Amino acid sequence: xxxxxxxxxxxxxxxxxxxxxxxxxxxxxxxxxxxxxxxxxxxxxxxxxxxxxxxxxxxxxxxxxxxxxxxxxxxxxxxxxxxxxxxxxxxxxxxxxxxxxxxxxxxxxxxxxxxxxxxxxxxxxxxxxxxxxxxxxxxxxxxxxxxxxxxxxxxxxxxxxxxxxxxxxxxxxxxxxxxxxxxxxxxxxxxxxxxxxxxxxxxxxxxxxxxxxxxxxxxxxxxxxxxxxxxxxxxxxxxxxxxxxxxxxxxxxxxxxxxxxxxxxxxxxxxxxxxxxxxxxxxxxxxxxxx
Numbered sequence: 001x002x003x004x005x006x007x008x009x010x011x012x013x014x015x016x017x018x019x020x021x022x023x024x025x026x027x028x029x030x031x032x033x034x035x036x037x038x039x040x041x042x043x044x045x046x047x048x049x050x051x052x053x054x055x056x057x058x059x060x061x062x063x064x065x066x067x068x069x070x071x072x073x074x075x076x077x078x079x080x081x082x083x084x085x086x087x088x089x090x091x092x093x094x095x096x097x098x099x100x101x102x103x104x105x106x107x108x109x110x111x112x113x114x115x116x117x118x119x120x121x122x123x124x125x126x127x128x129x130x131x132x133x134x135x136x137x138x139x140x141x142x143x144x145x146x147x148x149x150x151x152x153x154x155x156x157x158x159x160x161x162x163x164x165x166x167x168x169x170x171x172x173x174x175x176x177x178x179x180x181x182x183x184x185x186x187x188x189x190x191x192x193x194x195x196x197x198x199x200x201x202x203x204x205x206x207x208x209x210x211x212x213x214x215x216x217x218x219x220x221x222x223x224x225x226x227x228x229x230x231x232x233x234x235x236x237x238x239x240x241x242x243x244x245x246x247x248x249x250x251x252x253x254x255x256x257x258x259x260x261x262x263x264x265x266x267x268x269x270x271x272x273x274x275x276x277x278x279x280x281x282x283x284x285x286x287x288x289x290x291x
Contacts, residue, residue, distance in 0.1 A: 001024045001025070001064045001065065001150075001153055001154060002024070002025045002026075002027070002062065002063045002064050003016075003019050003024055003025065003026045003027075003063060003064065003065055003066075003067060003154055004026075004027050004029065004059075004060030004063030004065070004066045004067070004089070005019075005026055005027065005028050005029065005066075005067045005069055006029045006060070006066060006067065006068050006069060006070060006078060006082060007028075007029070007030075007067075007068070007069030007070040007071075007078075007095070008028045008029070008030035008031075008032075008034070008053060009069070009071070010128040010129070011069055011094065011095070011126070011128045012028060012067070012069035012094075013028065013048050013051075013128070013132070014128035014129070014131040014132040015067060015069065015094060015131070016028055016048060016051050017048055017051075017131070017132045018131050018132070018134075018155070018157045018158075019154050019155075020051065021134065021157060022153075022154060022155070022156040022157055023156075024153070024154055026051050026052075027051075027052045027053075027054060027059055027060055027063065028051055028052065028053045028054070029053075029054055029055070029056075029057060029059070029060060029082075030053050030054070030055060031055065031074075031078075032055070033053060033054070033055040034053065048132075057081065057082045057084075057085035058085050060082070060085060061085050061086075061087050062087070063089055064089060064150075065089050065090050065091070065092060065150050065154065066082075066086070066089050066090070066091045066092070067091075067092050067093075067094045067122070068091060068092070068093045068094060068095060068105070068109070069094045069095050070095055071095060071097070071257045071259065072095070072097040072098070072099060072100075072105075072257060072259060072262045072263075073257040073262070075095065075099075075105060075108070076099075076108055076112070079108065079109060079112045079113070080112055083112055083113060086113060088117075089118075090117075090118035090119075090120060090143075090146060090147060090150060091109060091113065091117060091118070091119055091120070092119075092120040092121065092122050092141075092143070092147060092150070092151070093105050093106060093109065093119070093120070093121050093122070093170070094122045094123075096123055096170075096173035096174055096177060096229075096259055097173070097174050097177065097259035097260075097262055097263050097266075098170065098171070098174045098262075098263050098266040098267070098270075099262070099266050100262055100265040100266050100269075101265075101266065101269050102266045102267070102268075102269030102270040102273065103266070104167065104170055104171075105170060106119050106121065106166050106167070106170060118143070118144065118146055118147065119143065119147075119166065120141065120142060120143030120144075120147030120148075120150070120151065120166070121140070121141070121142040121143065121166050121169040121170055121225075122139060122140070122141050122142075122151065122155065123139065123140050123142075123169050123170070123172065123173040123224075123225040123229070124137070124138055124139030124140050124158075124161070124173070124224040124225050124228055124229060125137070125138065125139075125224060125228040125229050125231065125232035125233075126139055127232070127238065131157075134157065136159065137157070137158050137159070138158065138159040138160075138161065138224045138228060139155065139158045139159070139160060139161070139224060139225075140160070140161045140162075140163060140169050140172075140220075140223055140224045140225035140228075141155060141160055141161070141162055141163075142162075142163045142164065142165055142166045142168075142169035142225070143164065143166060144164060148162050161223050161224045161225075163217075163220060163223070165216060165217045165220045167211065167214060167215050167216040168211055168216030168217050168218075168220030168221060168225070168226070169220060169225040171207065171210065171211045171214075171216055171221075172207075172211075172220060172221050172223070172225040172226030172227075172229055172230075173225055173226075173229050174259065174260075174263040174266070174267070175203075175204070175207030175208075175210075175211075175221075175226070175229075175230075175263070175267065176226070176229035176230040176232070176233045176234065177229075177233060177241045177259045177260030177263055178203065178207070178241075178260045178263050178264050178267060178281065178284065179200055179203050179204060179207070179230055179233065179234050179260075180233035180234050180236075180239050180241035180242045180245065180260055181241045181242070181244055181245040181248070181258070181260040181261060181264065181284060181288075182199060182200070182203055182245060182280065182283075182284045183196060183199075183200060183234045183235065183242060183245060184239075184241065184242040184243060184244060184245020184246040184247075184248075184249070185245035185246065185248050185249045185284065185287060186199060186245075186249075187242075187245070187246060187249075188245065188246040188248075188249035188250055189249045199280060200230070200234055202279075202280050203278075203280040203281060203284075204221075204230060206267075206271070206276070206277075206278040206279075206280055206281055207221070207267065207281075208221045209276045209277075209278075210267060210270050210271050210274060210276050210278065213270075213274035213275070213276050214270060214274055240258060241258060241259065241260035241261075244258040244260065244261060245260075248287055248288055248291060249287070251291065253291065254291070261288055264281060264284050264285050264288060265285060267281050268281055268282065268285055
């Protein structure tokens with residue numbers, strides 16, 4: 001199977017390494033035509049060296065499936081640019097996060113590619129460096145039977161949890177990023193363990209309530225793309241979202257796209273539309289806007 005991966009950062013490159021080890025061909029699309037700095041830092045360079053990298057979406061036209069791995073900041077622009085070269089392949093979204101206006105990536109993709117596009121989601125507790133090194137990793141693949149079939153083929157290195165709940169799979173990963181920012185903020189401000197346990201439980205309840213209000217299944221938040229993500233991100237010193245929360249508390253500027261920061265505003269928008277109370281998300285948004 002030929003896999004077109006749109007995004008050559010650390011995560012896109014790690015996926016290329018894992019998918020090649022599973023016996024498939026990959027083509028990496030890169031805006032710059034080179035591996036990103038995070039990819040060079042996190043990935044097994046020996047294994048990624050022979051992967052074709054292109055700036056032309058036309059090189060992905062004959063791929064059997066596309067993986068969308070671009071950050072939220074560039075996601076919609078990249079989709080629009082790739083649309084003329086799409087050949088009705090299934091598209092699996094592998095980038096976590098939601099837009100600042102609460103836009104789900106699956107909905108945005110359907111708007112651009114059409115309602116008949118076969119959309120899936122791949123998420124879970126996944127650090128790129130560990131995936132690149134072949135460390136045991138569990139993940140959720142969400143979609144219809146065709147997406148599940150493809151996921152089993154190309155994600156052979158992963159312990160897979162399967163579901164058709166695309167909305168819940170998206171919100172779990174995005175919500176865990178938001179929770180990680182809050183945990184980093186509280187840690188930097190000297191919050192004790194009891195308070196941290198209280199606040200992470202409360203903000204996770206808010207994320208779940210928003211999800212239920214817009215069609216997600218609650219059990220999805222107890223799986224790898226939900227609770228698994230939350231466990232990984234909320235206390236990990238290597239989490240960019242956690243580190244960014246500490247930056248917010250210290251008054252340091254946030255550089256680049258941090259998915260948890262973007263998603264904080266997105267969850268607020270979803271909560272307003274759904275009429276869901278979310279005081280912890282509001283609190284975090286207030287602190288981020290105070291920078």
